Amino acid sequence: MKIGVIGAGRIGGNCARQAVKGGHEVMLSFSRDADKLKALAAELGERTSVGSPREAVEFGEIVILSVPWSAIHDALEQAGSLEGKIVVDTTNQFGSGPMPAPGQTAAAFNAGRMPGARYTKSFNTLTSGFQAEAAHRSDGEKVVQWVCGDDAEAKRQVSQLIEDMGYVPIDFGGTETCEVMEAPRRDGAVYGEEYRAADAQAVLDAVREGRPIPPTPSY
Numbered sequence: 001m002k003i004g005v006i007g008a009g010r011i012g013g014n015c016a017r018q019a020v021k022g023g024h025e026v027m028l029s030f031s032r033d034a035d036k037l038k039a040l041a042a043e044l045g046e047r048t049s050v051g052s053p054r055e056a057v058e059f060g061e062i063v064i065l066s067v068p069w070s071a072i073h074d075a076l077e078q079a080g081s082l083e084g085k086i087v088v089d090t091t092n093q094f095g096s097g098p099m100p101a102p103g104q105t106a107a108a109f110n111a112g113r114m115p116g117a118r119y120t121k122s123f124n125t126l127t128s129g130f131q132a133e134a135a136h137r138s139d140g141e142k143v144v145q146w147v148c149g150d151d152a153e154a155k156r157q158v159s160q161l162i163e164d165m166g167y168v169p170i171d172f173g174g175t176e177t178c179e180v181m182e183a184p185r186r187d188g189a190v191y192g193e194e195y196r197a198a199d200a201q202a203v204l205d206a207v208r209e210g211r212p213i214p215p216t217p218s219y
Ligand SMILES: NC(=O)c1ccc[n+]([C@@H]2O[C@H](COP(=O)([O-])OP(=O)(O)OC[C@H]3O[C@@H](n4cnc5c(N)ncnc54)[C@H](OP(=O)(O)O)[C@@H]3O)[C@@H](O)[C@H]2O)c1
Pocket: 006, 007, 008, 009, 010, 011, 012, 013, 030, 031, 032, 033, 036, 066, 067, 068, 069, 071, 074, 090, 091, 092, 093, 094, 123, 124, 125, 126, 127, 128, 129
């Protein structure tokens, strides 16, 4: 697949790296220093290119948005229309910028900032260092990347990408009921915690039934 990356820093850069490893083509975009993007593209090899956010959107069958919360507005403005595009939002609501209303998830809020996009959210629960280190583990030890979104086919395609990147995709449900995968790290949330596939279903069952999730597993 062709993947456009808007914000190729710690999380977006790792997503790009793992996507290339997984056989995909990547276009990197959105930096205050164009040389940084060129250097990363050179490091990742021939299936990687550099463009503007708008070009990354045109290029990508999937677009990964991975910028600081405070830079989302600029990034979306530079990206232009996302109509019909599958977007993976990796952001968390830290720092400045417009914030979700009380009781609203960050995913639902951001989906509303991307009219027409086939919005999904993933790669947001684990630190960048851990995501980089834990990609492509062997089967039983693979790390879960939770995915939420309201478009089932978009989630299916993003899940395939996540699998190709060496993680286990687990569908957390819709954008309005995904607060357990959102920041901050706290009791009763999967945010900030490692999960493996064997422990994921019990979390989904608890969330669906409105029960507290089981204690965080340790590996
Ligand atoms: N870091 C983590 O462990 C982690 C984990 C999960 C989720 N997240 C979330 O994922 C998103 C990306 O985080 P990150 O840690 O990957 O961020 P990051 O390393 O700072 O990367 C952000 C990218 O955006 C680019 N950018 C372009 N214009 C910018 C501007 N005006 N201000 C700031 N950056 C600009 C930066 O490029 P230049 O610096 O070259 O300009 C950089 O490549 C955030 O919303 C974060 O909350 C982070």
